[in-house]
Amino acid sequence: MHLNPYGEYAVLLAASLADDWPADRAGIEARTRMLGMTMDFAESPDDHPRTRAVIDEWLRVVDAGNPGERAALLNDLMAQAAAYPRLTDHGGEGWHIHYRDEANDSLPDVLRAVISVGTALHLTTRGIHRLSRCAAGQMAGDPCTAVVVDVTRNGRQRYCSVRCANRAAVRRHRARRPLAAPGG
Ligand SMILES: [Zn+2]
Ligand SMILES: [Zn+2]
Numbered sequence: 001m002h003l004n005p006y007g008e009y010a011v012l013l014a015a016s017l018a019d020d021w022p023a024d025r026a027g028i029e030a031r032t033r034m035l036g037m038t039m040d041f042a043e044s045p046d047d048h049p050r051t052r053a054v055i056d057e058w059l060r061v062v063d064a065g066n067p068g069e070r071a072a073l074l075n076d077l078m079a080q081a082a083a084y085p086r087l088t089d090h091g092g093e094g095w096h097i098h099y100r101d102e103a104n105d106s107l108p109d110v111l112r113a114v115i116s117v118g119t120a121l122h123l124t125t126r127g128i129h130r131l132s133r134c135a136a137g138q139m140a141g142d143p144c145t146a147v148v149v150d151v152t153r154n155g156r157q158r159y160c161s162v163r164c165a166n167r168a169a170v171r172r173h174r175a176r177r178p179l180a181a182p183g184g
Pocket of ligand 1: 088090093096098
């Protein structure tokens with residue numbers, strides 16, 4: 001599999017799994033295909049819950065309060081996941097780097113390596129702040145918990161969707177309106 005220099009697909013895969021968690025193992029595997037992974041994974045009965053645990057650990061990186069905490073959590077995740085980097089050109093993909101033991105092709109282990117290293121590349125090449133929860137969901141009572149992976153040119157994406165951006169704008173507008181206008 002290919003990890004591009006910005007780690008983009010791996011971060012998008014993690015966000016996709018976090019936002020829309022598949023009901024079974026086949027759903028997880030289908031999601032890896034959707035995001036461009038081509039490799040076959042070894043199958044094990046606890047793949048579904050173990051992959052969930054990887055995503056939950058990754059969400060702590062998303063929710064970290066500051067860059068230092070974020071880096072520390074991500075370093076922990078990479079320490080569990082990453083082997084020494086290896087050059088490989090399997091499957092005619094062209095030369096690229098793998099960050100995992102070739103012998104271990106378990107679904108949760110491969111995803112932990114790909115997602116943690118991909119997230120590290122994304123945060124260091126594009127910016128340490130470019131991973132967050134949708135800003136609409138941070139307002140009291142708003143249900144959105146979606147992850148925002150900011151791959152925009154200007155790096156100012158705060159909402160997961162136009163719908164959430166609009167809802168937040170309406171709410172800000174209402175908050176600005178005076179509660180009562182004595183004397184008209
Ligand atoms: Zn590969
Ligand atoms: Zn949202």
